[in-house]
Amino acid sequence: MTNPQNLSPAPGEEQFEISDGGRVSYEYRAEDGALFSCMAPSIEEARSMRDSWKARRGGAEELRAHMERQITALAEKPSFIEAAKRQGLKTPGEIRALALASLYGVPDDEPDE
Numbered sequence: 001m002t003n004p005q006n007l008s009p010a011p012g013e014e015q016f017e018i019s020d021g022g023r024v025s026y027e028y029r030a031e032d033g034a035l036f037s038c039m040a041p042s043i044e045e046a047r048s049m050r051d052s053w054k055a056r057r058g059g060a061e062e063l064r065a066h067m068e069r070q071i072t073a074l075a076e077k078p079s080f081i082e083a084a085k086r087q088g089l090k091t092p093g094e095i096r097a098l099a100l101a102s103l104y105g106v107p108d109d110e111p112d113e
Contacts, residue, residue, distance in 0.1 A: 008035060012066070014050070016043060030054065031062055067104070075099035 009015045009029040016026040026046035027037045036053045040046035054063045074080050075096045084095045 016046060070103055071099045074103060
């Protein structure tokens, strides 16, 4: 795993290692201490599997909090703000909507078709 002492991830954290063949060995420690681990063809697939695991265990609230932290971290990153402003976005709400779309591929506050 990416942790040099090969320790389990801290609560709410993930760690992964990509093999020479490109497969991902992935671990995630939930806030309640439960450990999820898997092998997947990509980090995106591993995270998707983790998200399904969290949802099955009733972790919708934890998943929402995790997603919120990811969106906030990206929306507050100076280089992301500069790039958003170059696209004509100015308000924090517009920048946050771009972060949401960038991370999850969905527009904010628009109905699904």
